[in-house]
Amino acid sequence: MACRRLGYDRPMDDPATIRPMRPEDADPAAEVMIGGGWGDRRKFLAFAARHAACRPFVAEVDGRIVGTGVATVNGSVGWVGMIFVDEALRGRGLGTTLTTTVMDALEAAGCRSMALLASPLGRPVYDRLGFSAEMDYRMLVAPAGGRPEEAIGVAGAIDRAADEDGASRLRAYAPADLQAILELDRAATGEDRSHLLREVVGPDETVVAVRVSGELVGFDARVPWGTHPTVAPALPDGIRLLDARRRRSAAGSDVRTAIPEVNRAGLAVLENLGWRGERGLTRMVRGAAIDWHPDAIWGQVNYAIG
Numbered sequence: 001m002a003c004r005r006l007g008y009d010r011p012m013d014d015p016a017t018i019r020p021m022r023p024e025d026a027d028p029a030a031e032v033m034i035g036g037g038w039g040d041r042r043k044f045l046a047f048a049a050r051h052a053a054c055r056p057f058v059a060e061v062d063g064r065i066v067g068t069g070v071a072t073v074n075g076s077v078g079w080v081g082m083i084f085v086d087e088a089l090r091g092r093g094l095g096t097t098l099t100t101t102v103m104d105a106l107e108a109a110g111c112r113s114m115a116l117l118a119s120p121l122g123r124p125v126y127d128r129l130g131f132s133a134e135m136d137y138r139m140l141v142a143p144a145g146g147r148p149e150e151a152i153g154v155a156g157a158i159d160r161a162a163d164e165d166g167a168s169r170l171r172a173y174a175p176a177d178l179q180a181i182l183e184l185d186r187a188a189t190g191e192d193r194s195h196l197l198r199e200v201v202g203p204d205e206t207v208v209a210v211r212v213s214g215e216l217v218g219f220d221a222r223v224p225w226g227t228h229p230t231v232a233p234a235l236p237d238g239i240r241l242l243d244a245r246r247r248r249s250a251a252g253s254d255v256r257t258a259i260p261e262v263n264r265a266g267l268a269v270l271e272n273l274g275w276r277g278e279r280g281l282t283r284m285v286r287g288a289a290i291d292w293h294p295d296a297i298w299g300q301v302n303y304a305i306g
């Protein structure tokens with residue numbers, strides 16, 4: 001089947017039917033992913049099945065869920081996420097069909113740009129569908145707790161930079177911060193993620209960086225499935241927010257985030273503070289250019305929404 005609007009062809013021996021995901025599909029869909037070694041996505045799938053800006057789909061063979069894909073409408077930018085196919089059914093075009101279904105949903109919702117974070121397995125599928133690699137993200141992990149001894153010099157330099165920058169301090173979110181958070185997020189991402197942020201920010205989950213003047217210059221929010229969208233245009237604020245996340249995480253646990261590789265200064269400081277790089281993902285885009293600021297991004301909603 002050819003989709004002329006988007007200009008790609010669908011493979012011919014498509015083995016499954018695709019339909020919208022219902023709330024009761026979240027558990028069986030998550031089981032397929034766990035079986036394929038892709039981690040437990042149950043909480044996110046359940047959220048996507050009821051969240052208006054998400055259009056989740058499942059692929060079914062004989063009534064059994066064998067694949068997933070989630071479209072998320074962030075204003076004019078649409079995210080392609082959770083493209084997953086049961087290992088036994090790969091290489092037959094199903095991943096491509098799920099991706100084109102998500103792309104059609106985004107186009108129908110008026111998205112002029114599409115973005116995704118590609119794994120090595122997904123990359124060839126997206127290449128063929130007209131996505132181009134924009135930049136890599138480095139996934140980072142650090143033990144919970146404070147700054148390690150050897151990093152005190154670096155930490156001092158960050159604190160001095162923050163002071164020269166107008167001395168931002170961190171505090172818990174208050175409802176009056178919402179508008180500034182939404183504006184900061186829109187400027188950093190070039191997207192409208194207000195549908196999600198309005199739902200997840202709160203005093204127990206969100207820390208903000210605020211200058212003495214009262215200006216909000218960064219935030220770290222926690223979403224129900226455990227990841228943290230974190231935005232701060234200035235390096236000292238981004239580092240302090242990630243440091244604070246480490247301090248309030250349970251001792252013995254690991255803290256994870258991912259930042260765009262182009263933020264070389266940020267990566268160098270984080271590595272000095274004990275964060276270690278793991279495998280990366282590639283941000284790929286299609287359609288109208290997105291006006292965003294990768295240096296302001298210190299953490300994601302997840303890899304399906306950006």
Ligand SMILES: CC(C)(COP(=O)(O)OP(=O)(O)OC[C@H]1O[C@@H](n2cnc3c(N)ncnc32)[C@H](O)[C@@H]1OP(=O)(O)O)[C@@H](O)C(=O)NCCC(=O)NCCS
Pocket residue numbers: 011012013014038082083084085086089090091092093094095096097117118119120121122123124125
């Ligand atoms: C990525 C993923 C979804 C791809 O699913 P898939 O069903 O195998 O995808 P497709 O079949 O459409 O394409 C995969 C390959 O099959 C080939 N193929 C597609 N249609 C075909 C057909 N009709 N006949 C034969 N081969 C076909 C494609 O050319 C492609 O080959 P290549 O990538 O080796 O060049 C799957 O590998 C997966 O679930 N991986 C784990 C999760 C993951 O990484 N997801 C991506 C997140 S960004």
